Amino acid sequence: MLPQYLQLMMTFNNKGENINMENKVSLSKKDVLSAFWKWTFFSHANYNYERLQASGVLFSMSHLPKKLYPGDEKAQKAFMQRHMQFYNTEPHFGGIINGMVLSMEEARANGADIPDDAINSVKTGLMGPFAGIGDTLWQGTLQPILLAVGIGIASAGNMLGAAVFGVTEAIIMLTIAYIMYMRGYKTGKEGVQAILSGGKMKQLIAAASIMGATVLGSLTASYVKAQSTMNIPLGQAQLSLQTDILDKLFKGMIPLGITLLTLYLLKDKQLKSTTVMGILVIIGIILGVTGIVG
Amino acid sequence: MEISVLQAFLIGIVYYLGINGTPWLTCMGSTIIQKPLVSGLIVGIILGDPLAGAIIGAAINLPFIAYISAGGAPPTDPGLAGTLGTALALAAGVSPAVAITIAVPLGLLGTIIWVVHMTVDVFFVHMIDKCALNGDMKKACFLHVVPPQIIAFIIGVIPVALGCYYGAGVVSNIIATLDGTPLKVLEVIGGILPAIGIAMNLRAISKPGILLWFILGFVVTVYLGLTTMPVAIIAGIVAYLYTGLTANAATVSAADDDF
Structure with a gap:
C-alpha cells in the first residue's frame, strides 16, 4: 500500500510544477453537467458491500482524467486510483461533496497543492454528515408525507395516487440534487463547511424531525387499524367494547398502544425488526382468535 | 385470476427497475418504482385491473411507508412486496388487509436478492481496480454499468417471474382453505403491521x-x-x-x- 501511495504523491508533485508553468486547464459547464448527470443516474449502478459507491464516483468523472491531464498517463492512472476509495452517501444531498471534489481536482490539475489525502479526507469526512442530513430530510420526512398523500388518494380508488407521489418526489429530489451538486462545485470547501456548521441547517433538520414525527402520528391514526368488535353482555343490553368503553377513554388507543409498543421493542429493547415483526404477528393472532379485534 | 408467462416476465422487469442501483431512471427507480404504491398500479395494469392494483398496492405500501434504506443494509424489501405481493393478492382476490399480510413476508425474502447483488458486485470493483492501475477508463466504465446490471436483471426478474407464475395458484388455494376465522386473523395482522414501518422511522429520527x-x-x-x-x-x-x-x-x- 505505502510505496504505491508515495509513488502517487510524487507523480502529483511533479505534475503540479509542470502544469503551473504551462497553460491552465478548466472544466467547461458541459463537463460539470456531464459529471452531475452521470452521478445522478449511475451512483449506485455497482453498489457493493466492499466500497459501496466507489466506482460510481469514478464513473461520474470518467471524462476528467484526459481533460485535466492531457497526455500524462501517469497522472490519469493516479486519478483513477484515488477515486476508487470507499464512498457512501445519500446521492442527492451528498452530491455537494462530489461537486466539491470536482472543483478540488480542477484546482489540483492547475497546480494547487492538494494532496491525495485532502481529497479523500474531504470525501470520507463529509459523506456521513450529508447522508444523515439527506436521509432525515428525504426518507425520514418528505417521502413519508408524499407517500401518505399518494396512498390516501389511491386507497380511495383513484389511480392518480401513484402519479402524485412519483412526479412530486422526482421533481423535488432532482432539483435538490442539482442545486447541491452545483453549490459544491462553485463554493468548494468553504461553502460546504458553512452549510454544515451554520445554524440554518441544524434548524432545518430539527424542524424536519418534528414535522416527520407529527406526520407519523397522523399516519398511525389513519392506517394502523385495530377496531374491537367485541360486545359485553349486560343483562338485556349489550355493551360494545370499542364504542362504549375504549372510545370514551381515548379514541384509537389500541393502534397507538401497538405502535408505541413496537417502538419500545425496537428502540429500547434493541430487537431486530424481523423479531418485532414476528411479535406483531403473534399479537395479531391473539387479538384475532380471541375476537378482541376483528 | 391466471398469470401468463409474459405477464410474469413483465412483473419481473418492474421489480428489476426498482432494485437499488438500477440506473435507468436515476435513483428515482429504486425510490419511486420500488414503492408498492407505484409498482402495485403497474402490476395492476399488466394484469388488466389497474384500479385493483392501485388499491392493493397502496395497502401493501403501508408497512413500508417509513422505510429508510441507509448504509446498504435494508431490513426489508418493499420492491418484492409491491410486485410479487400485488400480483399474488390480485390472483387470489383477497382484501387489501390480507394482501398486506401476504406481502410483508415477501419483503423479508427480498433482502436475499439485495445481499446477493451487493456481494457479487464486489468482484467488479476489484476488476475496476485493475483498470485503474492500467489506466483503462473505457473498461472501467463498462464494468461499472453493464455486468452489475446483467446480474441484477437475472437475480431480479427470474425469481419474481417464477413466483408470479407458479405462486398464483398456490396462494389462491391456500387462501381458499383459510376461509373463515383464519382469514379474519390475517386481516387483523395486516391491520397492525403498518406499525412496524412507522416505529422504524420514529426510531431513525428519534x-x-x-x-x-x-x-x-x-x-x-x-x-x-x-x-x-x-x-x-x-x-x-x-x-x-x-x-x-x-x-x-x-x-x-x-x-x-x-x-
Whole structure:
C-alpha cells in the first residue's frame, strides 16, 4: 500500500510544477453537467458491500482524467486510483461533496497543492454528515408525507395516487440534487463547511424531525387499524367494547398502544425488526382468535 | 385470476427497475418504482385491473411507508412486496388487509436478492481496480454499468417471474382453505403491521421530546379528523417557528454567559 501511495504523491508533485508553468486547464459547464448527470443516474449502478459507491464516483468523472491531464498517463492512472476509495452517501444531498471534489481536482490539475489525502479526507469526512442530513430530510420526512398523500388518494380508488407521489418526489429530489451538486462545485470547501456548521441547517433538520414525527402520528391514526368488535353482555343490553368503553377513554388507543409498543421493542429493547415483526404477528393472532379485534 | 408467462416476465422487469442501483431512471427507480404504491398500479395494469392494483398496492405500501434504506443494509424489501405481493393478492382476490399480510413476508425474502447483488458486485470493483492501475477508463466504465446490471436483471426478474407464475395458484388455494376465522386473523395482522414501518422511522429520527410530537399528530388526526396533508402543513409551520425560537433562546443564553 505505502510505496504505491508515495509513488502517487510524487507523480502529483511533479505534475503540479509542470502544469503551473504551462497553460491552465478548466472544466467547461458541459463537463460539470456531464459529471452531475452521470452521478445522478449511475451512483449506485455497482453498489457493493466492499466500497459501496466507489466506482460510481469514478464513473461520474470518467471524462476528467484526459481533460485535466492531457497526455500524462501517469497522472490519469493516479486519478483513477484515488477515486476508487470507499464512498457512501445519500446521492442527492451528498452530491455537494462530489461537486466539491470536482472543483478540488480542477484546482489540483492547475497546480494547487492538494494532496491525495485532502481529497479523500474531504470525501470520507463529509459523506456521513450529508447522508444523515439527506436521509432525515428525504426518507425520514418528505417521502413519508408524499407517500401518505399518494396512498390516501389511491386507497380511495383513484389511480392518480401513484402519479402524485412519483412526479412530486422526482421533481423535488432532482432539483435538490442539482442545486447541491452545483453549490459544491462553485463554493468548494468553504461553502460546504458553512452549510454544515451554520445554524440554518441544524434548524432545518430539527424542524424536519418534528414535522416527520407529527406526520407519523397522523399516519398511525389513519392506517394502523385495530377496531374491537367485541360486545359485553349486560343483562338485556349489550355493551360494545370499542364504542362504549375504549372510545370514551381515548379514541384509537389500541393502534397507538401497538405502535408505541413496537417502538419500545425496537428502540429500547434493541430487537431486530424481523423479531418485532414476528411479535406483531403473534399479537395479531391473539387479538384475532380471541375476537378482541376483528 | 391466471398469470401468463409474459405477464410474469413483465412483473419481473418492474421489480428489476426498482432494485437499488438500477440506473435507468436515476435513483428515482429504486425510490419511486420500488414503492408498492407505484409498482402495485403497474402490476395492476399488466394484469388488466389497474384500479385493483392501485388499491392493493397502496395497502401493501403501508408497512413500508417509513422505510429508510441507509448504509446498504435494508431490513426489508418493499420492491418484492409491491410486485410479487400485488400480483399474488390480485390472483387470489383477497382484501387489501390480507394482501398486506401476504406481502410483508415477501419483503423479508427480498433482502436475499439485495445481499446477493451487493456481494457479487464486489468482484467488479476489484476488476475496476485493475483498470485503474492500467489506466483503462473505457473498461472501467463498462464494468461499472453493464455486468452489475446483467446480474441484477437475472437475480431480479427470474425469481419474481417464477413466483408470479407458479405462486398464483398456490396462494389462491391456500387462501381458499383459510376461509373463515383464519382469514379474519390475517386481516387483523395486516391491520397492525403498518406499525412496524412507522416505529422504524420514529426510531431513525428519534431525539428527546420527539414522541410528544408523534402523539400530537395522532390526537389531532383522531379527534379533529384531519387528513395527513393538512397535518403535515400545520406541523411544518409549528416546527419552523418552534425551532426558530429555541435557536434564538440558545444564542441569547450563550450571549448571557459571555457577560
